[in-house]
Amino acid sequence: MATVTFDKATRVYPGSTKPAVDGLDIDIADGEFLVLVGPSGCGKSTSLRMLAGLEDVNGGAIRIGDRDVTHLPPKDRDIAMVFQNYALYPHMSVADNMGFALKIAGVNKAEIRQKVEEAAKILDLTEYLDRKPKALSGGQRQRVAMGRAIVREPQVFLMDEPLSNLDAKLRVSTRTQIASLQRRLGITTVYVTHDQVEAMTMGDRVAVLKDGLLQQVDSPRNMYDKPANLFVAGFIGSPAMNLVEVPITDGGVKFGNSVVPVNRDALKAASDKGDRTVTVGVRPEHFDVVELNGGAAKTLSKDSADAPAGLAVSVNVVEETGADGYIYGTVEVGGETKDLVVRVSSRAVPEKGATVHVVPRPGEIHVFSSSTGERLTD
């Protein structure tokens, strides 16, 4: 049980000038479940491997509890890791796989057996203890890898995309199991994934990385409601947030034929930078369709009274997921065509090829600087 601190930890691979992880600064509380997420090549796995001691740290420090582990070998860090391909020892039985670390630590045989059996019971592996990994299914191998980590009762769990080799259904159920197991054991966990749904559902907090730089660390709720910049806004959420560059007008931004009010300070911050436009982010569920009695449209002032409010979206595809319908359409903003996703009620979906008008709900828009990508509204 311990806290984990990345203190400006930096990793530069030999032969490269650009750091793979650049000054990573995260404080992870005792017992916390932190998820590192980002696109491939963003440095999330490298960060985890730095914490594991499998990757050198070229700058800054990493601490587990009060111990500086920056340059300690993996065996002295008191951590356990679950690998993407599980990395089970193929020549050992399941029980030996799980007990290997204890054997090295010099724990006596009876105690090893007892701990392995306890872990096997938790993970539903009791009847497979004498099998070799070869004779197990993917899900069982994954559980053995988990078991190998939990019998050690380490200070920190590290998990490197442990679910990516499972099929979709198993992935969802295992996700819940891992999260609840972690809460029960209360062991600080750092979890790496490229799947933002996994990140949002499992983590106490989520850290988004891009190009080796930390973009934002926050709770899943805040991550969704207040993305710190354009990258996070586009990365978190499925379908992704719509990002439209729109001109600034008096007291708001011009959204097609409507003026959407925006916090004055935000607009001032943008114009201080010399920007004449801002990028507005709207989640698919925060659009109102004018043709479907969109409530927001009536509250907004219009440029020309006779034209319909908002942006004209020509509908390309309509996806019905059962509970909702999603319109995938294109709009023309400032002479460019943009793709837009709008969530509508599944009871009233427009036809493919139709044109509908959408306006964002005023309180639900995110405003970002067009030049720096930073969030302007709070």
Next chain:
Amino acid sequence: MSVIAADRKPASDRKPVSDRKLARAAASSDRRFAAISHALLILWSVIVIVPMLWVLMSSFKSTGEILSSPFSLPDHWRFENYANAWTDANIGKYFLNSVIVVVSALILVMLLGAMCAYVLARFEFPGRRLIYYVMLAGLTFPVFLAIVPLFFQLQNFGLLNTRPGLILTYVAFALPFTMFFLYSFFRSLPHDVYEAALIDGAGDWRAFFQVMLPMARPGMAAVAIFNFLGLWNQFLLPVALNTDQDKWVLTQGMAAYASSQVYDIDYGALFAAIVVTVVPVLLVYCVFQRRIAGSVSQGTFR
């Protein structure tokens, strides 16, 4: 096939018939191919096995019998041929020498070869490629050219005509091949298993001996067998470097035995000696041949 044929019947009656014909033609060509390949295999087996059986049979005959009726069965089984070869021709002593030298060399070369291959395959350090290419040079260097320098080198070390001298030479002789075979094997082993061992608290030594080496077992077995066959049959090196008759290995003993009895040859005992020489090799091969085939395919289709 039958479902399709049944579906088609109303549309055209001829089609299924022609399908069946085609199938029959395919089956008969398959059969012809099988017949030819089996005939060839049988022929090849006969070529290989008959001389061996002939040697085995002759090893139970007297010299007179071998010369007068070489292809008949022995009129009675003369096991004393083996006793004669074992004691009179000292085959027993040479057999023991061979076992000591080959087994010691084998253990050493497997240990050193595996460690060397592992380090070269999995660690980055300055001079790694240099060592690798020196090893490669060792593999391509003909042993005939090395005989004379080897002789003087062993003489200077005081190891000429000693078993340790021969063992060391065998180790050096077999090391490059061992290293190369295992090098590719260790390369193909997954990296994360090694990392898992490190995280589980293993040091480099334990990670090697308890995790990586067991994973390389199929490859180790294959190389060990190849090395055993090669070293057991080695003739040139012992002839040049091991001239003390008490320390002769089997191949030397056999050669001397065959040439020592120019006019009064005990053919039965000679054949018995050959059988004694060949049987360990055959045995090792038969027991492990599945392993060899398995390891080669495992090395390639991982």
